[in-house]
Amino acid sequence: MAVAFDEMNIPGGDLRPAYQELARWLKETPPEALEYRRQEAELLFRRIGITFAVYGDSESTERLIPFDVIPRIMSGKEWTLLEKGLKQRVKALNMFLRDIYHGRDILRAGIVPDDLIFQNPVFRPEMNGQQVPHDVYVHIAGIDIIRVDANDFIVLEDNARTPSGVSYMLENREIMMRLFPDLFARHRVAPVERYPDELLSALRSVAPNSTSGEPTVALLTPGVYNSAYYEHSFLADKLGIELVEGRDLIVKNNEVFMRTTEGVKRVDVIYRRVDDDFLDPLTFRPDSALGVPGLMSAYAAGNITLANAVGTGIADDKAIYSYMPDIVKFYLGEEPILKNVQTWRCREPKDLAYVLDNLGDLVVKEVHGSGGYGMLIGPAATKATIEAFREKLKREPEGFIAQPTLALSTCPTCTASGLAPRHVDLRPFVLTGSKSTTIVPGGLTRVALKEGSLVVNSSQGGGTKDTWILDE
Amino acid sequence: MLSRTAENLYWLARYVERAEYLARTIDATLRVTALPAAYIGKTNEWDSALLTAGVAESFYQTHEEANEHNVVDYLSFSADNPSSIRNCIEAARLNSRSVRTALTSEMWDTINSAWIELQEVWSKGTSTREDLAKFLRFVQETSLRFDGSAYRTMLRNDAYWFSRLGLHLERADNTARILDVKYHVLLPEEEHVGGPLDFYQWSSILRSVSALTAYHWVYRETLKPWLVADLLILNSTLPRSLASCYDNLTRNLDQIGVAYGRQGPAQRHARGIRNRLEHSNMNDIFQHGVHEFIQEFIADNSRLGEIITKQYLI
Numbered sequence: 001m002a003v004a005f006d007e008m009n010i011p012g013g014d015l016r017p018a019y020q021e022l023a024r025w026l027k028e029t030p031p032e033a034l035e036y037r038r039q040e041a042e043l044l045f046r047r048i049g050i051t052f053a054v055y056g057d058s059e060s061t062e063r064l065i066p067f068d069v070i071p072r073i074m075s076g077k078e079w080t081l082l083e084k085g086l087k088q089r090v091k092a093l094n095m096f097l098r099d100i101y102h103g104r105d106i107l108r109a110g111i112v113p114d115d116l117i118f119q120n121p122v123f124r125p126e127m128n129g130q131q132v133p134h135d136v137y138v139h140i141a142g143i144d145i146i147r148v149d150a151n152d153f154i155v156l157e158d159n160a161r162t163p164s165g166v167s168y169m170l171e172n173r174e175i176m177m178r179l180f181p182d183l184f185a186r187h188r189v190a191p192v193e194r195y196p197d198e199l200l201s202a203l204r205s206v207a208p209n210s211t212s213g214e215p216t217v218a219l220l221t222p223g224v225y226n227s228a229y230y231e232h233s234f235l236a237d238k239l240g241i242e243l244v245e246g247r248d249l250i251v252k253n254n255e256v257f258m259r260t261t262e263g264v265k266r267v268d269v270i271y272r273r274v275d276d277d278f279l280d281p282l283t284f285r286p287d288s289a290l291g292v293p294g295l296m297s298a299y300a301a302g303n304i305t306l307a308n309a310v311g312t313g314i315a316d317d318k319a320i321y322s323y324m325p326d327i328v329k330f331y332l333g334e335e336p337i338l339k340n341v342q343t344w345r346c347r348e349p350k351d352l353a354y355v356l357d358n359l360g361d362l363v364v365k366e367v368h369g370s371g372g373y374g375m376l377i378g379p380a381a382t383k384a385t386i387e388a389f390r391e392k393l394k395r396e397p398e399g400f401i402a403q404p405t406l407a408l409s410t411c412p413t414c415t416a417s418g419l420a421p422r423h424v425d426l427r428p429f430v431l432t433g434s435k436s437t438t439i440v441p442g443g444l445t446r447v448a449l450k451e452g453s454l455v456v457n458s459s460q461g462g463g464t465k466d467t468w469i470l471d472e
Numbered sequence: 473m474l475s476r477t478a479e480n481l482y483w484l485a486r487y488v489e490r491a492e493y494l495a496r497t498i499d500a501t502l503r504v505t506a507l508p509a510a511y512i513g514k515t516n517e518w519d520s521a522l523l524t525a526g527v528a529e530s531f532y533q534t535h536e537e538a539n540e541h542n543v544v545d546y547l548s549f550s551a552d553n554p555s556s557i558r559n560c561i562e563a564a565r566l567n568s569r570s571v572r573t574a575l576t577s578e579m580w581d582t583i584n585s586a587w588i589e590l591q592e593v594w595s596k597g598t599s600t601r602e603d604l605a606k607f608l609r610f611v612q613e614t615s616l617r618f619d620g621s622a623y624r625t626m627l628r629n630d631a632y633w634f635s636r637l638g639l640h641l642e643r644a645d646n647t648a649r650i651l652d653v654k655y656h657v658l659l660p661e662e663e664h665v666g667g668p669l670d671f672y673q674w675s676s677i678l679r680s681v682s683a684l685t686a687y688h689w690v691y692r693e694t695l696k697p698w699l700v701a702d703l704l705i706l707n708s709t710l711p712r713s714l715a716s717c718y719d720n721l722t723r724n725l726d727q728i729g730v731a732y733g734r735q736g737p738a739q740r741h742a743r744g745i746r747n748r749l750e751h752s753n754m755n756d757i758f759q760h761g762v763h764e765f766i767q768e769f770i771a772d773n774s775r776l777g778e779i780i781t782k783q784y785l786i
Contacts, residue, residue: 049569049584224570233572243573248476259475261630261784262732 004407005149006421007072016150018073018470021186026070031418037179038069038414044175050167050230066463067172069179072411072424072445076190079441079469082145082153082428085337087437088328090141090430093160093315095331097137100314101127111326121368122313124276126283130300132309133208134434139307140199140271141430142166145338145443147409154339154406155324156425160316161308162273165444165464166429167231170195170238172444172466188471190441195429196238198440199271202433203239206305207268210255215268218242218258220249222274222290232273246274251294254301269305276310318401319345319367341406347398355402356393359386362402364393377454379405408454411465413447423448425456426467441469477574478634479785484567485622485638488583491560492615493646493680494547495608497521500680502604504672505540511672518543523653524646524680527555544604549597557611558594561587574631578621586614630731633724634784640724641777644717647681647704648770655762658697674700681712701762702754714769718746721776728784738779745772 003011008019015023045064074082099106100117107114117123142163144156173192177184200217207215221232223245236243248258249267257264272279278288283296298304314320320327322343328336344351344362355362364376376389393400410421428443445465446456456462501521518538522528525547534552535542550556565587568580589610598604619639626632651658657673674695678684683703690707691699708715722742729735757765 046588047581047585049572049580224566229569233569237573242474242477244474245476248474259786261473261475261478261634261728 005409018075065458071466073468092328124311127311133305137309145426158316160312164228167234169444176466190469192440195440200239202431205433211268217269218244220272249292254298344402346400364402442467480567480571481635482638485635486642487560487564489642495611504676576625582618636724640717640720652766658701715749
């Protein structure tokens with residue numbers, strides 16, 4: 001594995017320009033002061049109640065995601081490029097979804113194989129020919145970005161279903177501003193606080209035509225036991241919309257209403273943080289207690305907007321991922337600005353042969369997995385693990401893709417033995433309304449706190465950092 | 473607002489109020505049982521504490537007799553007692569989490585901090601009297617802080633009114649339950665059997681509703697059972713009296729009615745109870761029977777809870 005690109009230090013001892021002020025500040029600040037602020041930050045997070053639940057962990061059902069107080073910094077120029085690439089990518093995702101559920105030009109053109117769509121459990125036949133308001137499918141996208149050198153941004157994963165983490169982006173900033181006012185004063189950091197406003201206007205802009213007057217927006221949560229519940233309540237609060245559970249909603253004459261103390265009230269747009277499978281027990285899983293019976297028929301009647309739309313999973317599936325560069329070119333006629341990680345599709349015999357020969361060097365992922373589970377990180381795995389995985393892979397090659405182990409870029413991070421480089425990724429949040437696509441500068445930086453670890457997922461020991469885009 | 477949100481706010485306030493009341497009851501019982509036996513007679517005060525908390529029946533299913541150790545534990549820390557202070561705080565926090573959008577950050581902070589703080593007490597219990605006293609004080613302070621935060625930071629809209637409804641309904645129930653258990657020491661002198669030793673019983677009753685000082689300011693008299701009953705039932709200047717609770721309940725229900733442009737059975741029922749309190753005097757009540765009066769009140773009060781639930785919360 002190559003030496004990782006460090007976002008602060010240039011080999012040879014120089015600093016990258018974006019980090020110069022931070023480096024000066026770090027020199028002036030005694031390590032105890034940093035440690036003290038770190039503890040203060042933890043206390044604040046706990047008091048605000050920014051916790052997440054870990055499933056199957058009875059010891060402590062509410063945990064904090066570790067927060068690293070050293071910001072991750074990018075220059076405005078870098079951001080401009082990234083932003084352009086993100087908009088391009090999300091535009092293509094939306095066009096792809098519209099096409100898959102309507103004309104299917106891309107299948108006829110032979111760019112994406114049919115069976116990858118129709119055999120895919122996240123493809124929703126219910127959405128065939130279904131008109132979604134304003135043709136927007138992915139209103140909120142979280143695109144996971146990594147860097148391996150100074151020039152390129154690479155998409156690791158598209159999240160087009162119910163991406164989470166934006167509350168951390170906002171709260172991290174609040175807490176950093178509270179704890180390090182002096183450090184902020186020495187930088188010009190682009191603000192992120194507009195996010196809730198932009199989200200609300202994006203959601204309102206996609207209200208169905210049958211809306212009368214101002215559209216009513218609600219956020220649908222699975223409830224307090226969901227791991228992202230804090231984020232749901234946080235966003236509902238910031239947006240000033242009702243936080244509803246399935247049992248608060250009813251469908252009458254193909255319209256959706258919420259039960260209020262003054263009787264029922266029509267809802268026009270649902271920002272849903274409930275997965276497709278659980279949305280409507282009449283259409284999807286009949287055992288779902290989280291959903292709303294009849295929601296899909298109101299959706300089909302065009303009386304409710306769901307954000308994101310149903311069936312978007314087909315666009316962020318890991319099997320589709322490898323086709324994204326072609327998808328961008330097909331719909332937009334442009335070269336993709338953001339690169340893909342080189343990906344071997346194990347369903348293709350030639351690729352499978354290569355992967356089996358090089359398991360020790362590759363990362364192999366389940367096509368339908370998420371959260372960093374069920375994957376093999378070749379260089380870090382024991383012989384026995386690799387052999388066990390080889391059997392699994394041979395049995396069901398179409399269930400896997402493989403990628404080279406990338407040296408994710410590193411950023412300085414507080415560790416038990418002082419500042420040290422740790423691997424990071426970035427999840428910016430892309431909002432698409434009926435008229436425009438917006439991205440607040442930055443996103444959620446996740447950091448693998450264990451030395452050498454490349455897994456940034458919070459469920460597996462990852463932490464977060466505040467992400468600064470400098471306004472130059 | 474969402475019916476579920478209103479319901480959560482209503483119950484949240486009830487749980488916090490109940491936790492405070494339990495803490496006061498334990499506090500008052502500890503004081504009275506610390507007196508030499510000759511001063512309090514033969515009644516088992518810990519049994520009374522269970523009765524006023526309304527959990528005597530469930531307690532005796534698993535316990536032989538009531539003593540300080542097992543009653544304090546049952547009322548404070550027991551996970552099996554749905555109305556223990558612990559379960560009230562747990563339920564309050566769960567309710568708070570599900571209605572965070574309707575709470576101000578100060579209210580959330582109060583409940584969440586208390587919950588975090590009390591995790592340790594739950595796991596260790598309180599080993600000394602001093603620890604116990606500290607814990608009981610902390611619970612009362614949490615309630616004061618919660619109530620104060622609500623009063624000072626909430627918008628005056630239906631969210632506030634529903635939370636006040638929960639508070640006053642619970643408070644009325646608590647005061648009525650003390651009266652129900654202790655009515656025999658409040659009977660007019662010629663009828664009652666306890667003798668002057670009941671002084672400590674009366675002060676204990678007042679203490680459990682934090683009205684001992686208030687009594688002296690209102691009546692400028694030594695403790696008299698007749699006046700104690702008057703204070704707790706009819707004196708609307710005492711925040712924990714039944715009359716005061718119903719002043720507040722009718723007012724909050726009227727505010728909701730005006731905001732929604734519609735009155736209903738809850739408004740009518742509350743007004744009925746309030747009128748009865750307003751037009752009663754202690755003479756009539758004693759004639760009619762204090763016990764019967766209180767029992768009727770408890771039933772009426774819980775009926776109001778049901779009506780509110782049906783009208784607004786489901």
